[in-house]
């Protein structure tokens with residue numbers, strides 16, 4: 001029988017090890033742990049071993065080659081398959097590096113070599129309530145300065161973006177360190193988390209104190225549901241109220257919208273030498289269909305009896321949290337867009353989606369804003385830029401794909417999650433970044449343009465708190 005697996009993620013210092021130690025002490029079954037830390041010293045492995053009186057051995061396996069989701073392709077799979085052969089245990093917990101994305105790890109257990117021996121049960125993300133509040137929920141404060149420390153292997157991914165990626169891809173959110181926030185702050189954090197990640201169950205803790213049943217023995221992980229769970233993706237599916245259609249830019253209705261940004265471009269054309277590409281491949285939606293309904297997932301998910309599942313005691317509206325989308329079929333001017341991204345309103349908590357930037361006619365660029373930083377990364381290629389034969393093949397494969405006679409699938413589609421955000425004002429500012437009619441006729445290659453060009457390449461634009 002396949003052994004159940006839980007993946008435990010969360011920002012550095014959020015309380016993963018604390019939670020895990022408590023869990024190992026209280027669990028009524030044999031739990032094996034694989035710990036990954038960035039860097040060679042696996043403090044966590046030692047700590048967990050020491051606290052749980054495990055013999056030095058294979059119960060705690062330390063992966064030492066850096067970030068779990070990048071280096072682990074083979075190492076994690078090999079380690080866990082070997083562990084399963086050599087040891088007898090009932091449940092496996094992977095404590096993931098504080099700076100890794102959970103999705104590639106989860107995929108190892110869904111389709112990778114470890115899939116046969118293991119059943120992925122849940123991805124659990126631990127959030128530091130204090131830090132999350134100060135960074136994302138407290139519009140009034142300047143927040144902590146942007147930290148690049150802990151960025152991914154490219155060294156360019158903003159930490160806040162990774163924190164949200166972990167929140168957006170999980171089944172259970174553990175809001176820890178609640179002793180360090182007051183009740184109102186805690187409720188604000190929970191409301192914001194519910195918006196950023198509408199699917200996950202949320203529990204609040206101090207020192208990670210949870211019943212082991214809350215963490216182990218929950219339900220079967222659903223990769224597709226988890227992949228589609230993020231609030232920003234849902235915003236793009238729902239096509240909120242900002243498509244005002246008053247700009248003449250051919251706003252349209254996306255019947256096929258839940259393929260989100262990945263649908264619109266091909267992943268075939270890039271260079272595999274760059275390890276970040278692995279992430280992009282992992283995000284490809286080509287390998288699953290979207291015939292499911294989110295409602296079904298929600299129903300399944302909420303049925304499994306946790307106390308703290310969504311009772312909507314903290315309606316996001318009460319905290320001024322709004323979710324909107326911005327869709328335009330006209331390219332951004334690179335310079336004006338960059339200037340806007342360096343001066344976004346602090347009330348914009350999260351924004352993510354695809355950008356069409358003039359002068360980058362081939363590159364489908366994903367914009368991801370979190371905290372005070374925004375990254376632009378080439379994550380694919382517009383189908384319209386492919387040679388005719390391949391272009392037509394892709395189009396045949398995606399009959400629902402909206403296609404403009406002149407521009408094909410090129411478009412910008414951004415989710416805007418805000419707190420007390422003046423959405424109309426932001427939409428106006430975004431519209432001001434679109435090419436004017438005169439610019440549409442100009443030579444776009446003459447625009448000064450810092451947007452990335454190669455697949456996987458990214459730039460980060462920091463918001464310095466407005467012009468000084």
Ligand SMILES: Nc1nc2c(ncn2[C@@H]2O[C@H](COP(=O)(O)OP(=O)(O)OP(=O)(O)O)[C@@H](O)[C@H]2O)c(=O)[nH]1
Pocket residue numbers: 010011012013014015016017018019044097098176177178179180205206207208
């Ligand atoms: N005040 C407070 N401190 C906590 C809580 N949970 C954990 N801590 C402390 O926070 C620090 C970090 O906790 P860890 O459990 O090591 O965090 P981690 O997520 O495993 O950290 P990394 O291994 O660095 O990713 C430790 O000093 C813990 O004692 C909590 O609920 N409240």
